[in-house]
Amino acid sequence: xxxxxxxxxxxxxxxxxxxxxxELDAALAAGARLVDVRTPAEHEVAAIxxxxxxxxxxxxxxxxxxPDGDLIVHCAAGLRSCxxxxxxxxxxxxxxxxxxxxxxxADGRATAQ
Numbered sequence: 312x313x314x315x316x317x318x319x320x321x322x323x324x325x326x327x328x329x330x331x332x333x334e335l336d337a338a339l340a341a342g343a344r345l346v347d348v349r350t351p352a353e354h355e356v357a358a359i360x361x362x363x364x365x366x367x368x369x370x371x372x373x374x375x376x377x378p379d380g381d382l383i384v385h386c387a388a389g390l391r392s393c394x395x396x397x398x399x400x401x402x403x404x405x406x407x408x409x410x411x412x413x414x415x416x417a418d419g420r421a422t423a424q
Contacts, residue, residue: 327396330383330407332415338407344378348386348395349413359385359416367391370398377404385409385416 330338339345339361347354348367358364365373367386382404384392392408399406409416 326400327393328407329389329410331410332419335383335409335416338381338383341381343381343383343407345409346377346382346384346395347413348384348391353387353413357413357417359413367395370395374399374402380405382406383409386412388412388414 345359345362347358347362347364348370349364350366351364354362354364362385363376363378365376377399382399384395384399384406385408386392386395389408389410389412392412396406396408
């Protein structure tokens with residue numbers, strides 16, 4: 312299965328809503344919660360402050376552990392967060408995927424629009 316193609320298709324079809332880096336602070340200030348779907352090892356090396364770690368491979372089993380309200384999911388570069396956003400949307404959650412993931416956040420720049 313081509314996960315990258317599927318993620319791009321989900322975004323193009325409007326099944327996954329994305330959030331740009333420059334929009335993140337405002338979304339968090341408005342009450343959205345940040346969920347890191349990377350592995351524990353990745354999260355241990357570096358994490359976005361305030362993010363909640365729920366690895367993608369545990370997401371379906373840990374739906375009750377998710378914070379209430381709107382969610383923003385991120386991974387390293389955006390692929391796993393698109394998968395996570397799709398799963399969470401199917402479970403009735405309002406969720407956006409951080410475009411470019413942790414890499415874009417760490418670089419401190421917005422992705423091209």
